[in-house]
Amino acid sequence: MTVEIREVRQEDISEVKRLVARTWGIDGVFDDRTSLEVAASLFVNTFLHNGTFGRVAVLNEEIVGLIIGSARGDAPRLRMLTEEPIELIAGALGLEEADVTRIQGYLSTIFTSYEKLLSPHKENYQGCLELFVVDTKARGNQVGKRLLQELTTYFYKHRVETYYLFTDTNCTYGFYDHNGFTRREKEELTLPFTIDHQPAKMTNFLYDYTLH
Template sequence: MEPVEYRPIQNEDVEALGTILGDTWHAYADGRKRVVCGVIDLANFALRNTFAEVAVVDNSPIGVIMARAGIPDKQTQDHWASIKHHACEELNKLGGCASDLTRFFDAMEKADRDLLAHSDCDPDFELVLFAVSSEARGLGVGSTLMDHAQRYLAAQGASRAFLFTDTDCTWEYYEHRGMRRAAEQSFADDGASILPERMFVYEMNLEGIKGVMHAALP
């Protein structure tokens, strides 16, 4: 693999990141629909980021990580809300149904809030999004992105941070990184649920982590 560069996310990264997320979570969709669904995912997470970094090879993203310390500013929220709005419009024009994704996100966010309320995690410090392309997995890209996000959170005063994950994701990675499962909920017996079989909140210990990473806002 060519050398990997780590830099703040840029607007021109959105399509490539949409492809990564689309391939990961929307394999059922074809062609352009899959990418647009991934862009909607990306924007939905990015609405609450205060730090966003991509790993790139030849300026093409192969991974992304986002974190949150406190509340993102209005500029960040407006920027990503606009991207999400335009992607939803495009998906509808392609014959998809953006309202189905919105309904899923709303259900996920409610379940996440319930999980967090049943944990002892600090709600102010969160790992928001973490994804690496299938071609780049196992090469240390994800570990480097995770290290950078943890250093950013620690620099913002966090001694602990949390993340949400579920059985549709590679949740075992977080246990491999030494994170603690702080709460979980099962939807496996709910035949009407649109949510994953199990959802989790994990907590990471940031004590002893030093270093300052820039906040990569758009």
């Protein structure tokens, strides 16, 4: 089976958000599908807003991988793919107030941590791997490495020497350890809610990579 790598398009966005919701390793954080999909939409919107580069991997007419990156000095061309706030609000209309609070608390904690981790190193980077997702059904087909190579080629073109990314213990962060990335920072987080009557915890990481 052949995997096609191509530019991300407007008509891909709904499927991209379902992919993120499906592969996001946050079981137990959100109790229902609607909450998970709204959170995934808000999460993806942030990276589309920043993104200057985006590719999807397509297998059997299904999107099985996504990579979004940004290079300093390039135009944020993926911003046009973001949903309008009213669309995001409409997606949340069926949620209870407690669910909305949970989503806001989760995302606020995550992005505040990102800013803290990046702050001491920000001037060292010319690019960012904003979001990188591969469906479990496509793993073993070199989808992740092919997407990463596409981003690397783009970064060379835009003279990015070192780029960074965030990941966490809900993701397969070992991929970066085994592919030459350097872990620079980590922060253990306690999320503003409980799971199974226990404080919800996770760890965020900052990695970077220098192109040769």
